[in-house]
Amino acid sequence: GHEKPIARLRTLLAENRLPHALLFAGPDGVGKLRVAQALAAAILCENAGERPCGRCPQCRALQQDTHPDYYELHPEGKAIKTIKIDAIRQVQTEAASLPLLAKKRVIVIDDAEAMNEAAENSLLKTLEEPTGAVHFILVTRAKSSLLDTILSRCMHVGFGSIPEAELARALVQRGIPEGTAAELAALSDGSFGRALALHENDGLKLRDDAAKFLRERAQLTVQDVFARGAAMEKLPREQLTEWFLYLGMLLRDLLVLYEDGASPLLYHKDLRADLAAMLADYPERRIAALLALVRETDRRLQSNVNQRLLLEGFFLRAMES
Numbered sequence: 001g002h003e004k005p006i007a008r009l010r011t012l013l014a015e016n017r018l019p020h021a022l023l024f025a026g027p028d029g030v031g032k033l034r035v036a037q038a039l040a041a042a043i044l045c046e047n048a049g050e051r052p053c054g055r056c057p058q059c060r061a062l063q064q065d066t067h068p069d070y071y072e073l074h075p076e077g078k079a080i081k082t083i084k085i086d087a088i089r090q091v092q093t094e095a096a097s098l099p100l101l102a103k104k105r106v107i108v109i110d111d112a113e114a115m116n117e118a119a120e121n122s123l124l125k126t127l128e129e130p131t132g133a134v135h136f137i138l139v140t141r142a143k144s145s146l147l148d149t150i151l152s153r154c155m156h157v158g159f160g161s162i163p164e165a166e167l168a169r170a171l172v173q174r175g176i177p178e179g180t181a182a183e184l185a186a187l188s189d190g191s192f193g194r195a196l197a198l199h200e201n202d203g204l205k206l207r208d209d210a211a212k213f214l215r216e217r218a219q220l221t222v223q224d225v226f227a228r229g230a231a232m233e234k235l236p237r238e239q240l241t242e243w244f245l246y247l248g249m250l251l252r253d254l255l256v257l258y259e260d261g262a263s264p265l266l267y268h269k270d271l272r273a274d275l276a277a278m279l280a281d282y283p284e285r286r287i288a289a290l291l292a293l294v295r296e297t298d299r300r301l302q303s304n305v306n307q308r309l310l311l312e313g314f315f316l317r318a319m320e321s
Contacts, residue, residue, distance in 0.1 A: 001162045002031060009039055009157065013051070018043070019155045020130035023112075025143040026159030029193020033110050035159070036137045040070055040106040043135055058102050068100040071107045075114035080302060083109070085118040092126050095134045105134040112138040113145040120147050127153045161190020171195055186269050187249070203242060210247040211271055218281055220319050229312040237301065240311075244298045250275065251291050254282050289321040 012018045022039075024032040041052035041062050052059050061067035071094045075081035091107055099105050109115075115123065124147060127136065138154060140146065162170075164185045170192060171181035176199060187207065188195035197203055213228075220228075232240065249267045253275055256263050266272060297314045301307070 001166060002035065002159055005157045005159060006035065009035075013039070013042055018135065020132070020134065021127050021136040021154040022138070023143060023146075023151065023154035023156050024137060024139045024159060025156060026141065027161055027189070027191055028141050029188070029191030029195075029197070030159050030162055031192060032139045032141075032159050033108070036108050036110075036139050037072075039137065040108060040135075043104055043106050044069060044102040046102070061101060067102075069102045069105045071105070073107070073109045075111050080304075081111070081114055083112070083115040083119050085116070085122050088115070088119045088122045088126075091123065095126055095131070095136075099133055103133075106137065107134060108137045108139065110139045112140045113142040115146075120150060124149055124153070162192055163190070167192060167195060171199075183270055187246075187267055189249075189267065197242075201239065201242075203246075206239060206243045207246040207250075207268070210243055211250055211268070211274060213247070214250055214278060214282075215274070217318060220315065222316075225312055225315040225319070228315055229308055232311050233308040237307070240301060240307065241298060244294050244301065248291060248294045248298075251282075251287050251294065254279065254287050255284065258284060286321055290318060293317055293321065 009018075024036055026032050038052065041059060044058045044062065044067065045051040045053055046056045046058050047053035052062075054063075058067065062070060071091065073083065073087055073091060075083050076087070091109070094105065094107055097105065109123075127150065136154075138146075138150075143151060143156070167188065167190065168178075168181045168185035171184055172178055174196075176184070180199070183204070184195040184198050187198060187203075198207075216224075232243070235243070250271075253266045253268050253271075256265055257272075257276055257279060261276060266275075268275065293314065297310060300310055
């Protein structure tokens with residue numbers, strides 16, 4: 001996918017007009033980092049024709065993760081991953097060094113929105129004083145989180161969601177059965193990475209559990225709340241985040257069904273009948289209240305909270321909504 005942005009980058013590269021700083025922005029899991037890595041390989045490649053060639057010393061060094069002129073930075077941390085100023089200082093050291101093997105250096109910063117304020121201000125100084133020997137590629141899912149001054153110094157390249165049919169075909173090529181691939185593509189909101197995570201990390205089970213919660217919400221007792229909170233507390237934070245993501249998507253589908261019971265816009269097409277049966281228990285006012293509660297709980301889940309208490313509080317408030 002992403003034929004238009006890739007074609008644009010190819011043209012800029014061929015005409016030697018590639019700017020010193022680029023910002024790749026788009027949803028999670030659509031291939032932004034992969035395109036950034038491919039562009040870095042093309043910049044460093046010494047082949048006179050198609051780049052990257054995959055055969056020259058530059059390309060082989062990149063494939064072996066030993067290229068001295070390529071640097072890739074990712075956020076670090078356990079509960080909350082961030083990019084701190086020390087990491088950006090290392091980036092500045094890399095940017096100030098002369099190329100050793102290629103004619104240019106390339107620095108890729110993944111999840112750039114994870115930079116804290118000090119890190120952003122430090123990076124800004126480097127972007128304000130570019131050299132011709134280095135290219136920066138910032139990859140982000142939330143460019144609005146970055147400083148306007150950083151945004152103004154980068155060429156923006158947008159990446160949209162992958163069409164559902166194209167995504168399903170790609171999943172089938174990975175050996176996933178057609179029926180499962182179609183289901184995963186419908187649920188992943190155009191994100192190949194999310195579709196693979198659904199397949200590999202029991203995401204469909206999490207989705208089905210979220211649907212089960214919606215079916216049983218009205219009959220839950222306080223004892224059920226404590227039991228469910230104790231069971232879900234054992235899930236990794238990433239899986240809990242996914243559970244709330246699917247719950248929000250299911251609630252969104254309920255709103256779609258209010259407008260059109262035959263709408264093709266459902267994420268969970270395979271659950272259409274189940275969701276339609278729930279409408280009697282979910283007036284639009286209740287759906288709106290639950291969506292707000294899901295957003296609030298998901299936001300708090302990303303901070304340093306007691307997961308058991310957070311979950312129990314969510315279920316108790318959901319019972320009352």
